[in-house]
Amino acid sequence: MAVKFLAKDNLVPWLAELAETHRTIVPKREGEAVVFRPFAKEEAPELSARPTESPKSAIFPQCDTLMSFRYTKDEEDPGKVLLDLREMKDESPAVVVGCRSCDAAGFNTFDRVYMTDKITDQNYRARRENTLFVTIICEKPATTCFCNWVGGSPTDTSGADVRMTPLEDGWVLESITEKGEPLLSSTLLKDGDDRAGDAEKIRQQAKERMPEAPDLSEAPGKVLALFENNDFWEAESAKCISCGACTYLCPTCYCFNITDESSGMEGVRLRTWDNCMSHQFTMEASGHNPRPTKAHRLKNRVGHKFSYYPNIHDGNISCVGCGRCIKSCPVSVDIRSIVLHAIAAPAETEK
Amino acid sequence: MSANTGSELKIVGFLCNWCSYGGADTAGVGRFQQPTDLRIIRVPCSGRIDPLFVLKSLFNGADGVLVSGCHPRDCHYAEGNFYARRRLEVLKRFLPILGIDERRFEYTWVSASEGQKWKTVVQTFTERIHELGPAPKLDQCLMERAQAMAMAV
Amino acid sequence: MSNLDTLKAKIKERLPDLDMVVGWEQGFDPLRATPLFMRTEEDVDRLIWNPLCVHNLATYLPGLKGRKVGVVVKGCDSRSIIELLQEKLINRDDIVVFSMPCEGVVSVRKIQNRIGSLDYVESVEADTGTVKVTVDGSSQSFGFPDVAASKCGRCQYHTALLSDEFVGEPNNEKAEDDYSDVTSFEARPQEERLAFWMTEMQRCIQCYACRNACPLCVCRDHCVAQSRDPHWMTQENSTQNKWFFQVIHAMHLAGRCTECGECERACPVGIPLLLLKRKLNKEIEELFDYKAGTLIDSTPPLQAFKVEEDNINERGW
């Protein structure tokens, strides 16, 4: 494991170096939001404010072209149409610098679904295996933060290849994975062993600053137990306006939709983020919709994250506690309180 | 035609079947020579023209959009062009805030008998669009220029 | 008894005849209020009324059509109710409107711009004079007008235009609205305007919070944005496509938008969406002398016409 020190002034040059070999993605302030964008020359990333969106699209773009296609006509019989397909896979090396621990950890939720022993999503894997994460620790929790409720921490390394700890005059960079080590080979980085102690102190402080987490071990069972309790979900979802802000900002929401868009003789197959808060999400071709109301839909979102997913993935909750869904919800729906209400709800009497 | 000294531009026309499409036919029957940039889409009534069709065309790269219907009070469906008049006027006034030159869109009233007028409309509008030149395409290039500009401001 | 207490009493009085009353309560931090659905007297006790009550609760009404619902509104929110009634999207008999004179609400975004991050808000004291926000143990005070929602600066409807239970003294002050935001934006060069929207819209994540927060976007589940028939939009996330949705939204609201600003407020990435609708309202006011949501008996101008229009010149060539 390498420990290096990056002086404040060397940040931009270091990123510029990285950008020569990697698609380098950094948080950037745009208008009133902080979003992930390719590193642009001479432009310092926004590392202090928490990014508005998660870095999800670095590996799982909002709109991903899975393939392009082209019709050609049989010369003998123009009524016959031939189809040429071209798969689109992005295997270019990439690095995300400056996302939070929780954001990087979000991809672990994806991995359990998209890269299993049985099935692998090739497009996902292509990017996942070629993308590195340099995370930055959170010195102080926001009012919406709850990573420690769901097994994370402000200094968590479970999704990181390199971890950055901010000091007064720069950052301490530690490689967490082997793949992360080459990122620290730059001559712009100094040996960081002498600063490791300071960094550790800051990390310790950060962890201590987290308020105590409630015990969610009962959550999977309790949430599932409420499956039939419509009144509960109706009350909890009353203020939800069924938009997709929570799912689209979430680092762990991995649902998608596939559509073909074509024009003339050519077209593309697109994979776009989908949103279980939307009416169309479960709309069936017959016109039947198994989740007709927002109560059904919010139940799914909370249920999936805190019950259905952990039930089939070794108890791993599919939430990293980044708090974006709370902070950016137009009506401040608070997933924490829903889970706590579920845990506190009296057991359903047998029907 | 004089308007087409440069290369052709993309002009989309939405014409009501009863008056303006007929007027364009009448212009044809009269052999009134017109520039060739315009591509006409026939709709039953100017009231059928959702302003979004115009916007869709402009967003998709049309250099100009021309809408034409029956003269007010002379609608085959009695009221269609009254609605159209309001919607199209609002649309025309809306364009500047989008950063789209409102001169790229025009609406007019031409009856089935006004072949000569139709020729004038096509000629005038086409010349105007040629003066404005090709519309900026809302693509990656524009995005890059936009960003450069945002940076400069 | 304070106005708020009187209001609570009135709600409690009417609650037995209603399925619920929608108001606000304190949210997850001291700066954030959140909608409150009151079904019991205990719920009513949690009701708040202060400059943090930013949400336009009329948004919920079309979705609750058929139920007996009470709703607490600010002056501006009442215009949405009028517009909904006018368009027969809700039944007058099914709703009870509670209101108090509104002196304005804050813009959370403006406060964020002032204090940098909203992640650490510890306490907020807000009245119509000053807003004091404590972050990390240190307090900052702002003059209310500096952090009030922009719509409050041009408010003409402090008092609800429609209410069944009104508590307090009506405030009939009317500020001027000169649409200077629109005109100054339009004074910028055309290419810059285009560039502005392309840059802003690039950030859009297509969550449609703008649409779902809008009280008058009544298509909701059947919005053309996510339909193949009609197929107005593709599923691409190209800026052009994302922007086109905003243009659809604005056009669909032309002559109907009451400028509550929920679209802009709800946007998680802070795109100034209200500007488009303000522009349309400006033109519609000029053309038809019409302000949406002020008269129950009128018709949105784009669903009506005059044989001889007052302000539209017949176009001739």
Add this chain to the structure above:
Amino acid sequence: MSSSLTFAYYPGCSGQGTSIEYDKSTRAVCKALGIELVDIPDWSCCGSSPAHTVDHILSAALSARNILQAEDMDVQGIITPCPSCLTNLKVASHRMRDEQFKEKVDDLLNEPCRNDLPIMSVLQVIYEKLGPKALAAKVTNPLKGLKLAPYYGCIMNRPPEVMDFDDCENPVAMDHLMEAVGAEVMPFPLKVECCGASFGVARNDVVTKLSGKLLDVAADCGAAAMVTACPLCQMNLDMRQDQINRANKSSHKMAVFYYTQLIGKALGLSDASLMLDKLCVDPGHLFREIETARTADAV
């Protein structure tokens, strides 16, 4: 803007010579009616008939120069008594509405002409700005019993799209003004017929034929005198009346007035200021008859 009726006055060349009585009476009448005339400084020839038959641009430039001269004056417009000058001014102004044409004209001028001043005849100003009613109110010596044939000439109202005044086939402005001053206007049908114009020099026979017919019809209508607004018409009908009589074996003794002279007379202006003595056919008896009738009425 100065007083409500102030105009740049373009007298025209005949007003300096053959039709000096027209110019004098115009000035006298306008003064009496409160219409202020300010001579265009350093005015030059309008081009008359020859110029525009040779070169439209040069012709227009001649008039444009006069228009330009008036543009710095604080006036409501340019006016002239002479229909021929009027035609040249108005045609030039009309043609200069075409930008390309105007550019060529401006090239010939010291500075470009704004071309925004209205150009009118004195007749139009009296008729439209003052009006028959206001005129009638100022009449002190009504010309009661004077039977007149109003003769406008061929170019006062033509071409209509340029001149833009009165009906081009049956003008009535002078009719109404003459009625306002108390005269009796006969239904003279040849109001806009050609008098022969400048053929008086080259083809005298044309003038004697055409103007002869005018005099014949005027007499047939019962007119005792003719009234006109054009120097050339007046000259053909008045000065050449003897030639006409000789050629046609007729014996007309028809006085031919400028309308301004008759208005002046009715307003009580002196004969000298109206230069009535300049007329070739002596109108004296007409006024004496009016006077006699008036005294008889008074008794």
Add this chain to the structure above:
Amino acid sequence: MKIGVFVCHCGSNIAGTVNVGSVAEEALKLPSVAFASDTMYACSEPGQDAIIEAIKEHRLDGVVVASCSPRMHEPTFRKTVERAGLNRYMFEMANIREHVSWIGKDKDANTRKAVDLVAMAVAKLTQDRELTPKTFDINKRVLVIGGGVAGIQAALDCADGGLEVVLVEKTSSIGGKMSKLDKTFPTVDCSSCILGPKMVDVAQHPNITLYASSEVADVKGYVGNFNVSINRKATYVDWAACTGCGLCMEKCPSKKSRDVFNEEIGTTTAINIPFPQAIPKKASIDPEFCLKLTKGKCGVCEKVCPTNAIRFEQKQETAEEAVGAIITATGYDLFDYTRYEEYGGGRYADVITSLQYERLLSASGPTGGHIKRPSDGKEPKDVVFIQCVGSRDKSVDRPYCSGFCCMYTAKQAILTKDHLPESQSYVFYMDIRAPGKLYDEFTRRAMEEYGTKYIRGRVAMVYPKGDKYIVRGADTLMGAQVEVEADLVVLAVGAEAAKGAPQLAEKLRISYDAYGFYMESHPKLRPVETNTAGVFLAGSCQGPKDIPTSVGQGSAAAAKVLALFSKDQLESDPQVSVVDIKRCVGCGKCIQTCPFGAIEEMDFRGMPKANVIETICQGCGICTSTCPQGAIQLQHFTDNQILAEVNAICQQTPAQNLK
């Protein structure tokens, strides 16, 4: 989907300026196009057969024909594809003639444009759906507007064909302009002798309901089911009681009423029957001149009327009639002859219009058929006719030829000689237009047998000289100025659209041209139809016409109505709006904007939804552009169909958006 594209040469009409072969070649590259070819005349029998053969051989699902305007041949080709077993709505046309080949000479540009138009048609066709018409009942009554000779003929033919006819006439008698004429050309037979019996037939026909002194106030509904409101003007006489005895006219003391029938040559009484052969022969009171109605005194007619039919208190009433078709025969009016100041019309008593002259010639006219000058009652000797007064003259905005003036002028010249053998007629003309059967022979007779002097040239001015008039003009054949002394000058005034024609057109939802004449569906092939189903034209309302043509059109319009009513039910056009119940939120904006009341609110499982009444829907699509969620779609012009066309010309394909 398999689409066939047929690109028509239209002889050289299209092929002359469009490379038809390469359009077909390019078409074959378009998506879904399985067959493409060029064809000499697509609409000809072999052309249509080729389309049918290709549909069968290549199992096509839809067809695009690139040829002339769909307004011309869409119905033709729809039938063609139907004969091949396709639904007739699986067909699109690209208009590469009127919109391409005829308006541009640049062959390359035209070819590119034609290819684009074909691509748009193909794109739309891929979105087309099969549509099936529904049928609805019709009301087999017909409304005829205007009781001139065209309207009379149409009414009689319809009535004889067994239809109930409602005939509405604006004035107090039918007969129109023809009833004012003395004789008709080229036969010189008596106008009222041939028209009179037809007018009587109208009065007596059991199938005809006549509303005289009435006007159409409002028209609602659609082909097969129109509802018409008719304003019945107050005549102040109970026509049910009036026997037309004329006693009131004899006694009426107010004798200065305008004699409209006699073109105001002279005056008539305030209560009057316009002419002896009037149908209905009923008196009516001119309220402007009636002493009782203006001053409150008199009432003589009331006293003398043997049947007590006078009703001073009568008010305008409205009648409602339901009909299935409408024939418009509102005729023409005369050009305002006073606008030519140089002719002195209106100023000189003896400068009159041709129709006034007809009244002077007519035995039933104010002079009893003796030609007398209005000024002094003397018989004229020299009569000058001036043609083209308000015809073929751009300066008065009447550039068209009124068509019948040359003929009636010749007739009037002949009649003048008949009446006054000593007289001499002169005709100033521009060209003689006499193309009908025996017409040119007739004008020749006027010149050769009746000695009428024809002078080719325009009249510069007319002026009085003594008790005569000097008519001065150019004789362009002689190249000299001519002056003719005349006792009477007759102006052959041209025809213009009837006053109020545009307003009626707006009620009927039909189009009219710049001059107010009604537009026919097709100038050659559909001369009596309009673009509004169920509304037909007859006579001069469509453009100036002589009597035989007007009568012919009256019969033609009647035949069209009889053909329309030969079925008990009509097929409704399936291009109507359809509601997607799932998408509809029941806001009712479509109901609010529909001009026809064709959309109603219905209850669907407790939710309000919009419902289209198919037979009432006219297919304008206002609802479709009003509905924000696109829940109501006008069939054959759906959002997707129009978007397909837009995208075919301008779309940045998703593939283009890839870097």
